[in-house]
Amino acid sequence: MKQEPAESALVKTNQTGSSESSPFSKGAEDVNFGSLPIRFALFTPPSCFNMPCMASILEVRDLRVTYRSRGGPAFRALDGVSFSLESGEVLGVLGESGSGKSTLATSLLGLFCANALTVSGTVLFEGQDLLQAKPGELQKIRGNRISLIFQEPSVALHPTMRAGRQIRHVLAAHGTKGRRGFDQRTREVLEQLFFAEEAERIRRSHPHQLSGGQRQRVLIAQAIACGPSVIIADEPTASLDPTTQMEILGVFRALRKSLSLTMMFITHNPALLAGFADRILVLYAGRVIELGPAQGVLASPKHPYTRSLFQSIPPLASAPRQAGKKKLPAISGDSFSSSVPREGCPFEPRCPERMDICKSREPGLVNLSETHTVSCFRYEGQ
Amino acid sequence: MRGRRAISGWLVVLVALHACVLFAGFFAPYDPTEQDRGRPYLPPMRLHFLDNRGHFHARPFAYALKLAEGSFDQYEEDTRRALPLKFMVRGANYRLLGLLPSRLHLFGAENERIYLLGSDAYGRDQLSRFLYGGRVSLFAGLLGAGVTVLLGLCVGAAAGYYGGWRDDLLMRLAELFLALPWLYLLFALRAFLPLAVGPLEAFFLIVAVLGAVGWARPARLVRGVVLSAKERDFVRAARGFGATDGYLLRRHILPATSSVLLTQAAILVPQFILAEMTLSFLGLGVPEPVPSWGNLLSSLQQYSVLVSYWWMYLPALIMLPFFLGYLGLGSELQERAEPYKIER
Numbered sequence: 001m002k003q004e005p006a007e008s009a010l011v012k013t014n015q016t017g018s019s020e021s022s023p024f025s026k027g028a029e030d031v032n033f034g035s036l037p038i039r040f041a042l043f044t045p046p047s048c049f050n051m052p053c054m055a056s057i058l059e060v061r062d063l064r065v066t067y068r069s070r071g072g073p074a075f076r077a078l079d080g081v082s083f084s085l086e087s088g089e090v091l092g093v094l095g096e097s098g099s100g101k102s103t104l105a106t107s108l109l110g111l112f113c114a115n116a117l118t119v120s121g122t123v124l125f126e127g128q129d130l131l132q133a134k135p136g137e138l139q140k141i142r143g144n145r146i147s148l149i150f151q152e153p154s155v156a157l158h159p160t161m162r163a164g165r166q167i168r169h170v171l172a173a174h175g176t177k178g179r180r181g182f183d184q185r186t187r188e189v190l191e192q193l194f195f196a197e198e199a200e201r202i203r204r205s206h207p208h209q210l211s212g213g214q215r216q217r218v219l220i221a222q223a224i225a226c227g228p229s230v231i232i233a234d235e236p237t238a239s240l241d242p243t244t245q246m247e248i249l250g251v252f253r254a255l256r257k258s259l260s261l262t263m264m265f266i267t268h269n270p271a272l273l274a275g276f277a278d279r280i281l282v283l284y285a286g287r288v289i290e291l292g293p294a295q296g297v298l299a300s301p302k303h304p305y306t307r308s309l310f311q312s313i314p315p316l317a318s319a320p321r322q323a324g325k326k327k328l329p330a331i332s333g334d335s336f337s338s339s340v341p342r343e344g345c346p347f348e349p350r351c352p353e354r355m356d357i358c359k360s361r362e363p364g365l366v367n368l369s370e371t372h373t374v375s376c377f378r379y380e381g382q
Numbered sequence: 383m384r385g386r387r388a389i390s391g392w393l394v395v396l397v398a399l400h401a402c403v404l405f406a407g408f409f410a411p412y413d414p415t416e417q418d419r420g421r422p423y424l425p426p427m428r429l430h431f432l433d434n435r436g437h438f439h440a441r442p443f444a445y446a447l448k449l450a451e452g453s454f455d456q457y458e459e460d461t462r463r464a465l466p467l468k469f470m471v472r473g474a475n476y477r478l479l480g481l482l483p484s485r486l487h488l489f490g491a492e493n494e495r496i497y498l499l500g501s502d503a504y505g506r507d508q509l510s511r512f513l514y515g516g517r518v519s520l521f522a523g524l525l526g527a528g529v530t531v532l533l534g535l536c537v538g539a540a541a542g543y544y545g546g547w548r549d550d551l552l553m554r555l556a557e558l559f560l561a562l563p564w565l566y567l568l569f570a571l572r573a574f575l576p577l578a579v580g581p582l583e584a585f586f587l588i589v590a591v592l593g594a595v596g597w598a599r600p601a602r603l604v605r606g607v608v609l610s611a612k613e614r615d616f617v618r619a620a621r622g623f624g625a626t627d628g629y630l631l632r633r634h635i636l637p638a639t640s641s642v643l644l645t646q647a648a649i650l651v652p653q654f655i656l657a658e659m660t661l662s663f664l665g666l667g668v669p670e671p672v673p674s675w676g677n678l679l680s681s682l683q684q685y686s687v688l689v690s691y692w693w694m695y696l697p698a699l700i701m702l703p704f705f706l707g708y709l710g711l712g713s714e715l716q717e718r719a720e721p722y723k724i725e726r
Contacts, residue, residue: 109622111621111622139624139626140624142623143622143625147623148623150618152615155614156615156618156619157616158620161633169620169625170624173623219619223623226624
C-alpha cells in the first residue's frame, strides 16, 4: 500500500496558508507553536477576539447530565455548565480525562450514551432548544448546521466504505442535489483539504489505506461538507503525533478563516489552544471553573486548578536550566474522587490553596473582569 | 489458510446435492408414485460389471430379482435375466422444474424396472421417492429457516437498536417463545387448521408457523450484535453527522449481523428438515402418496419393516451429506466471521 509522505500534507497546509492571506503568517507564533511547553504570554491572541459585539450563536444554560453507574450514585458528568459560543470565535475547552469534555460535545447535539440517566438545562441554537428538539429536527441540524468531529479518526470512519462515499452520504443526509451534485461537492470539499491530485486518490480510498492525518482530514471534510456554522471538535488531535497535530491545527485555522466558522475546540492540551482559541473554558468534574479570554487564562490563570495544571507542563528543553534537576510539579490526588457527590468545591481535596470555606459549600462564578470568570472563593469579594 | 478460500467447498457440495433434488425428474428413473404391487420390499439391485461367467461388460448391468425358493419375501438374483443400465432413456412423463414437460431420464433399464435403492411396501422406487421427497423436505427446511431468520432479524434489530422498554418487552417475549413446547404447539395447530386446507398447504403452513415460533434464538443473537454495533465509534460519528435511523440500520448495523444470520440459517436448515421428518413420522406431515424424507422413514414405525428390510434405512444414510453440508457451511461461515479468533 502506498503511504503518502507526511511532508506533502504539511506543504499543503503551508501552501493554503500563504495563498489565502496566510493565517499563519503572524511571525513567530507558528514556529513556536509546535513546541508544546510554552511561554503562553508570548502569543498574541488572534485578531478576531478584539472584534466588538459578537452575537452568541450557541447558548448553553445550566446543562446537567448524569450517568447511571453500577452500584453507586449517579455519576454527574456535567453539573450546571453554562456558557455561550460567540459567532466566529474559537472556544477552547480544556479539561482532564473525566472532566466531562466529551459529554459536553455530544450533549450539545443531543447524542447521549445509552447510560445517560438524566439530562437537564437548555442548549439554545438559533432560538431553538436542542435538548427539547424532536429527533427529526436534531437530525437535520447535526452535520448540517452544527458538525461534531469525534476523537480518534481511526475508528470514526466506516471501515468498509470509501472516503468519498462517506462524505457523499453526509451530503445526501441533508440535501437533495442528486448523486452528481453530491459527487461534485465531495470533490470540492476534498480539494479544500488535500492537493488536487491527492484528493482523487483519497476519495477512492478505504480508511485503512489512509494515514491518521489523512483520516482526520476526511472527517473534517465530512464536517464541513454541508457548510455548517458551528463545528465542535472533540479532541481532534488527541491520537495524532505532534507533527500531524500541528498540521491538523493548521487546517482548522485555515478553514476557520475561509469559512468563517465558529468552533468549539475540546482538548486536554493547553498548548494547542495558545494562539488558536479566542476564549478558554476550563472544565473540572463537570463544572466550569474558569472562563476567559485565551490570553488572560493562559498567561495568568486564576483558578488554583488551572494554575497547577499549567505548572505541571514540562519546560522547554532548550529553556535555560534552573538550578539543576527540578521535580515537575503535579496535582496530587486524582480527579475520580471529585466525581463522588459531596459538599464543597469539587477541587477542594486536591487544591493547594484550600481554605476552610471550600469544604462547606460550592463556590459560585466570580467575575474578575467583563470577560473573565472563575469559580473560586479566593476571588470573592475582590 | 482455512476458511479464507473464495468459494466454500461445502457450498459446492450443497449446490450439487440440491441440483440433484431440484432436477429430480431427470435424475430419478421413475415416477415416485408409480406402484409395482407385485414387488413389495424389493432389496436394492447391485450393479455389476462382471457377469456370473466372469465376462467383463463395459455397460453396468443388474440382474433381475426373483423370489427365492419357498420364501415369500426373500429375493435372489436371476442370473439368466440381465438388465443393462441405459443412459438418457425415455420414461415416465414429468415437468422439469415444474415447467418443462419431458420424458428424458438420466438412466433406466429396458423391459423391467430397476431398483437401485430397493422398493417400498407398494413397490415404489425408493431412489425416485428420495429425490422427489427432497423437494418437499429441503423446501420445508429452507422455508422454516428463512422465516425464522427473517423474523429474528427484525425483532433482534428492533430490540437492540431502539432499546429501552421495547427491548425489555421483546426479550421477555423471546424467553416465552424459547420455553414453548413446540411439539405440542404443533399438535394443537394441526388440530386447529380447517380440513378444507389442502394437506400439502397445511403442511407448509405448519412449517411456516414452526419458523415463526423459532425466531427467539436468532433474535437474541442479532440483538447482541446490534447492541455492540450501534455503540461503535463510526456509528456514533455518523449519527453526529446527521444520519437517520434508517440509514444507520441499513448501512452500519445490519451488515454487521450478516455473518451471524448466515451461520444461523445454515444451522437451522437441517433442524427444520428434521422437524419435517418428525412431523411426517408422527403422521402430521406430508400426506401419502406425496414423497418426503419423513414419509420415507415413517415405514420404519412397523417392527416387521424395522427388522426385515434394512434398505428402508438407506434414505437416512443418504440424507447425511445434506446435513453435513449445511453444518459444515455453518461452521465455515462462523470461521469467516471471526477469522482472528480461530487459529489453526
